[in-house]
Amino acid sequence: MPNQPIATVTLVVDAAAPAEDAIQAAAAAIRRGELVAFPTETVYGLGANALDATAVARIFAAKQRPAADPLIVHIAAIEQLALVAAEVPPLALALASAFWPGPLTLVLRRQPIVPPNVSAGRDTVAVRVPAHPVARALCAAAGVPIAAPSANMFTRPSPTEAGHVLEDLSGRIELLLDGGATPIGLESSVLDLTQPQPQLLRPGGLPIEALRQFVPDLEFNPRYVDAHTPEAQAAPGMLLKHYSPRAELRLYAGSAERAGARLLADARQALAAGRRVGALAPDEDAAALRELGVQVVALGPGADLARIGRRIFAGMRALDRAGADLILARGVGRAGLGLAIWDRLVRAAEGRVIDAGD
Ligand code: TXA
Ligand code: MG
DSSP states (O other), X not given: OOSSOOOOEEEEOOSSSOOHHHHHHHHHHHHTTOOEEEEOSSSEEEXXXXXXXXXXXHHHHHHTOOTTSOOEEEXXXXXXXXXXXXXXXXXXXXXXXXXXXXXXXXXXXXXXXXXXXXXXXXXXXXXXXXXXXXXXXXXXXXXXXXXXXXXXXXXXXXXXXXXXXXXXXXXXXXXXXXXXXXXXXXXXXXXXXXXXXXXXXXXXXXXXXXXXXXXXXXXXXXOOBOTTSTHHHHOGGGXXXXXXXXXXXXXXXXXXXXXXXXXXXXXXXXXXXXXXXXXXXXHHHHHHHHHHTOEEEEOSXXXXXXXXXXXXXXXXXXXXXXXXXXXXXXXXXSSTTHHHXXXXXXXXXXXXXXXXXX
């Protein structure tokens, strides 16, 4: 915690065509070693000069992130990859050519120019070229790679709006570029190419089905770990408690019919017990829940995973602000973006998944 709060300046920018003066101001701040939050196509990032170990250390302090959890380095274009990655295997080049700029992060061998604290002491580095015009312009203008985790406090839901960044980090960062809501709303997919077999460390905005064009047998088999165990050091991205609202969240799996019915029954019971119940629900479920007295965030039609993905973190925050102490959510299918949505819900639920059957 910094002793002196920092005055956080917010600059509103056009998401499609950010004004040059705002971008130049942000780029200069990055070069001075300051912290700048900015929108990407996935979520807001908390950026600092990736080649400046002192600036990078400030990222960890600002969001109270454990030093063992490495950061993603954002570059302006594929041509900068060799600056931060020591080896670029043909598969990395093929994936980068196909999906950058975009929501794919590749873990590669780290160049010594990237300070060790970026990667939590590992000899690898996670890197991506973001697609959002504001992020692209900032990376290009800064002239240095930008290390940026999501711009939330550690374990809080990722920020998909500028207001979420201020909720968590006001007084802890110098600058925020407010480019409105982020279009994907789920973090990037993280693919480790330093293992004998490519490993999907985090499903995200680029669906696993797209990655399988290049890695046909790619699977996602998460082994979520508790923060207080030794395994947490070895698998920093796999912390079970992550992306959590303050309220207890329960996730209902199984067929829409059975999971929906079980959720409704549990909502009734919890309300009777005096709990303040909220729900993250597909539009189809919203009316029945509201009738009971549940605070509902309707995420969109159940089949519209892009819309649900865009709104899931904002929904968690909204229910926290509304004072819910229990949040009920129904699982989505795991195809496409569903896999990333499912992963975020399981972690927000800290593993409390109730299987209502098929
Ligand atoms: O979409 C995104 O990826 C956003 C935007 C801002 O780019 N960033 C983001 O960063 O979500 P963060 O720090 O919240 O998540 C980074 C993930 C973590 O799970 C971290 O453990 C993993 O990437 N990671 C970073 N560097 C790694 C490395 N060298 N080896 C393995 N995993 C790494
Ligand atoms: Mg994060």
